[in-house]
Amino acid sequence: MSEQTLNQAAAKAPEHAELSTSVHSWADGLWERIGQKIERTSRRIGVSCPHASVNGVYDDMRISWWTAGFWPGILWQLSADGKYPELKSIAEQCEERLDEPLHSLAVHHDSGFIWLLSAVANYRITGNERSKERGLMAASQLASRFNLKGRYIRAWHDTASLNRAGWSIIDTMMNLPLLYWASETTKDPRFRHIAAAHAETVLTHFMRPDGSSYHILHFDAETGELLGADAGQGHAENSAWARGSGWTIYGMVLSYQYTGDEAFLIGAKRAAHFFLANLPEDYVPHWDFRAPRNADTPRDTSAGACAACGLIELAGCLPAGEGQMYLEAAVRLVRSMDENYGAWDREDEEGLILSGTSNLPGGVHVDTPLIYGDYFFVEAVSKLRGSERRFW
Ligand code: GLY
Numbered sequence: 001m002s003e004q005t006l007n008q009a010a011a012k013a014p015e016h017a018e019l020s021t022s023v024h025s026w027a028d029g030l031w032e033r034i035g036q037k038i039e040r041t042s043r044r045i046g047v048s049c050p051h052a053s054v055n056g057v058y059d060d061m062r063i064s065w066w067t068a069g070f071w072p073g074i075l076w077q078l079s080a081d082g083k084y085p086e087l088k089s090i091a092e093q094c095e096e097r098l099d100e101p102l103h104s105l106a107v108h109h110d111s112g113f114i115w116l117l118s119a120v121a122n123y124r125i126t127g128n129e130r131s132k133e134r135g136l137m138a139a140s141q142l143a144s145r146f147n148l149k150g151r152y153i154r155a156w157h158d159t160a161s162l163n164r165a166g167w168s169i170i171d172t173m174m175n176l177p178l179l180y181w182a183s184e185t186t187k188d189p190r191f192r193h194i195a196a197a198h199a200e201t202v203l204t205h206f207m208r209p210d211g212s213s214y215h216i217l218h219f220d221a222e223t224g225e226l227l228g229a230d231a232g233q234g235h236a237e238n239s240a241w242a243r244g245s246g247w248t249i250y251g252m253v254l255s256y257q258y259t260g261d262e263a264f265l266i267g268a269k270r271a272a273h274f275f276l277a278n279l280p281e282d283y284v285p286h287w288d289f290r291a292p293r294n295a296d297t298p299r300d301t302s303a304g305a306c307a308a309c310g311l312i313e314l315a316g317c318l319p320a321g322e323g324q325m326y327l328e329a330a331v332r333l334v335r336s337m338d339e340n341y342g343a344w345d346r347e348d349e350e351g352l353i354l355s356g357t358s359n360l361p362g363g364v365h366v367d368t369p370l371i372y373g374d375y376f377f378v379e380a381v382s383k384l385r386g387s388e389r390r391f392w
Contacts, residue, residue: 016318054368283336
């Protein structure tokens with residue numbers, strides 16, 4: 001090749017991995033079907049707090065449950081461009097209902113899941129000042145859960161018999177963006193320092209050398225010393241709960257995007273490699289990568305959908321040549337969920353995507369649509385259509 005041709009090729013090479021027009025048009029078609037199905041479901045469930053679809057019908061959980069943001073999150077995803085004004089109105093009413101847990105301090109470390117997808121989404125889209133205040137209140141509560149000695153964010157409150165001051169869990173990776181957002185919004189770096197310190201603890205203690213993660217770790221809340229681990233929602237202490245892998249991939253990418261710290265990018269890649277290397281033939285993960293497996297072992301589409309969002313973002317952080325692999329893996333995942341797990345043609349099913357697993361050891365919602373699986377699926381499809389709107 002002449003130098004001129006080489007220069008022309010270099011000029012044309014995309015900076016980041018790109019999607020083909022056929023992927024864009026497939027995602028556009030999917031977006032239409034999602035909108036139709038969500039509109040239909042919204043007419044029945046309205047302002048409520050769905051967690052899982054039971055026998056085809058979305059339930060209504062208590063408003064302080066960690067999943068309370070996903071329904072308004074879906075509604076904001078669909079209505080952000082001005083379409084579906086009635087969905088926007090439901091999202092606003094869901095946000096108002098959330099003032100109750102916000103003011104009663106009922107919410108634990110999952111305030112990111114709840115208020116990023118409700119109040120912060122509203123603020124980002126409409127500039128609503130009341131929503132900004134809600135987001136900042138939730139961020140302050142989350143920041144107050146930081147344990148300085150152990151450099152971790154505490155997970156849940158105590159129970160009558162259990163002091164849980166030293167418990168921290170992998171899911172918190174997805175709550176950190178509330179803190180990063182609060183620092184950007186207030187121009188006060190304290191929130192970001194706390195989030196980054198927690199993410200560093202995840203790199204040091206939660207992530208294993210192979211890229212898998214523990215679900216629950218116990219620290220000594222006085223000294224910060226690491227004491228041990230628990231299986232939590234996974235099969236065993238040393239197994240690899242698939243949704244935990246999803247939280248790690250996406251959470252690490254987000255920490256990298258907000259801080260620019262390469263260690264989080266490397267963490268995201270390690271988690272992604274473990275996840276991708278363990279996928280079955282149809283690319284949709286089993287609920288735990290190290291649980292005993294037979295033909296009936298449940299999948300967890302919610303883990304796949306969350307991971308797909310993380311993989312798309314990861315691809316965007318990398319040069320085109322390196323990012324393409326992650327982007328194509330995300331497309332394979334979302335395509336399989338659409339073709340093999342989509343509930344599009346079922347009038348008797350409110351969920352979008354079948355075969356989520358909430359908590360198999362606890363016997364809670366196994367092999368059924370979950371609102372967070374549906375949310376991350378919607379977000380992934382939005383990204384595959386080319387949207388760069390940020391919700392986390
Ligand atoms: N945050 C709880 C879960 O992933 O099920």
